[in-house]
Amino acid sequence: MDIKEMRILQLIDSLEAGGAERMAVNYANALAKQIEFSGLVVSRKEGPLVNQIDEGVSYLFLNRKSVFDFKALFTLRNYVLLHKVTLVHAHSTSFFLAFLLKLLCTSIKIIWHDHYGDSEFLNKRPLLTLRLIAPFFSGIIAVNQKLKVWAQENLLFGNAIYLPNFPSEEKNITEHTVLEGSTGKRIVSLANLRVQKDHFLLLEVAKKLKVSHAEWTFHLVGKDFEDAYSRQIKSFIVGNNLEKNVFLYGTKQDVKNILDQSTIAILTSQSEGLPMAILEYGLHKKPAVVTNVGEISSVIQNGKNGFIILANQEQLFYEALVTLIKNDTLQIDFGNLLYHTISENYSEEIVLKNYLDWLQTI
Known part of the structure; x- marks a missing residue:
C-alpha cells in the first residue's frame, strides 16, 4: 500500500504524562503529516497530553469503564468503520481492547507497541494472556532490544521490531513552573x-x-x-x-x-x-x-x-x-x-x- 493511503489509529488507555502515552500522541501527530488518516483513541482516562494533539489528528475518548465494556467496544468499532481504519497501533495494555476489536472487524490489522518499563525483570512478566492474543497481532514494536528478544522467544513471534522512542516539541503549554534553588545549581x-x-x-x-x-x-x-x-x-x-x-x-x-x-x-x-x-x-x-x-x-x-x-x-x-x-x-x-x-x-x-x-x- 502507498504510504499516503494508509489509515492508522493509535490506541492508548490514558493521556496521563507517561512515556507510552507521549509516544501514542507523538505517532498520531507525526503520521497526520504523512498519511491519509491518523486517529488517536483513548479508552479509559483523558489527561494533560490531550493538549498536545495536533488539529490534523482525529480524536475519540471512549470512557471505557471495564474490560468488557461493550458500549465502548462498539463505539470504537463504529469509529473504525466510519473512518475506514486499516491498521490499529495498540500501545501497552490497550492490546486487549485491540484484540476484542479484531474479533468484530476481522479485516483490520493490529500491531502492539510494547512499552514495558520493567525490562530488567522480564522473568516476572505475566505471559498467559499475551500468548493467547499474540497470534492476532500482525507485528510487535519493542522500545528496546530486550523486549524484542523477549517477544521472539516467549511469544514465539517472528515479526517483532525494535523502534526507539522519539521526542517532540511541546505545544500549547503555559510556562508557569518556577523551580526552587539557585540558578546554575x-x-x-x-x-x-x-x-x-x-x-x-x-x-x-x-x-x-x-x-x-x-x-x-x-x-x-x-x-x-x-x-x-x-x-x-x-x-x-x-x-x-x-x-x-x-x-x-x-x-x-x-x-x-x-x-x-x-x-x-x-x-x-x-x-x-x-x-x-x-x-x-x-x-x-x-x-x-x-x-x-x-x-x-x-x-x-x-x-x-x-x-x-x-x-x-x-x-x-x-x-x-x-x-x-x-x-x-x-x-x-x-x-x-x-x-x-x-x-x-x-x-x-x-x-x-x-x-x-x-x-x-x-
Whole structure:
C-alpha cells in the first residue's frame, strides 16, 4: 500500500504524562503529516497530553469503564468503520481492547507497541494472556532490544521490531513552573514516582551532596500517585532534613521551561525501556548522569556524551555527579554531544521512516 493511503489509529488507555502515552500522541501527530488518516483513541482516562494533539489528528475518548465494556467496544468499532481504519497501533495494555476489536472487524490489522518499563525483570512478566492474543497481532514494536528478544522467544513471534522512542516539541503549554534553588545549581529528574524509578538512590546521593555541595538542589518532576512509595519519599526527605535540598513538583507539562531552569539532568532508575526523559534531556542540551538500564546505553556513552552508572551504585553516581558539577566545560560538551546523538539517531523523521517501511512489509 502507498504510504499516503494508509489509515492508522493509535490506541492508548490514558493521556496521563507517561512515556507510552507521549509516544501514542507523538505517532498520531507525526503520521497526520504523512498519511491519509491518523486517529488517536483513548479508552479509559483523558489527561494533560490531550493538549498536545495536533488539529490534523482525529480524536475519540471512549470512557471505557471495564474490560468488557461493550458500549465502548462498539463505539470504537463504529469509529473504525466510519473512518475506514486499516491498521490499529495498540500501545501497552490497550492490546486487549485491540484484540476484542479484531474479533468484530476481522479485516483490520493490529500491531502492539510494547512499552514495558520493567525490562530488567522480564522473568516476572505475566505471559498467559499475551500468548493467547499474540497470534492476532500482525507485528510487535519493542522500545528496546530486550523486549524484542523477549517477544521472539516467549511469544514465539517472528515479526517483532525494535523502534526507539522519539521526542517532540511541546505545544500549547503555559510556562508557569518556577523551580526552587539557585540558578546554575539545579539538578532535575523527570520521572513519575514509581518504584522502578528508584528515587531512593537519588535521595541517598542528595544526602551526600548536601554535605559536599549544599548549594546544589534536586528537583523531582513526575506524577505523584499518593501511594506508599510516595509517602516513603516524603518521609525520607523530612527525616534527613532535605526539605531545602530536594523539591517535588508533581506532574508538569512545561518540560522545556523546567529544563531551561536546570543545569544537570539525572535518572536513577532500576529498570527502563527507552525513557522519554533521556530523549528530552538531549533535545534540550542537558548534561546527564543516568543508570545503565534498558536501552539507555545505546543513547548515553559513558564519558562521551554523559555519565552512565550501574543501577544501585550510590557512591559511583555521586562521584560522577560531582565531576560534572565541578566542570562547566564538561557540562556544555555533554549537553551538545547528547543533543547531536538524539538529532542523528532518535528524531521523528528517522523513526517514522523505519516505522512506515516496516508497515509496508505487513
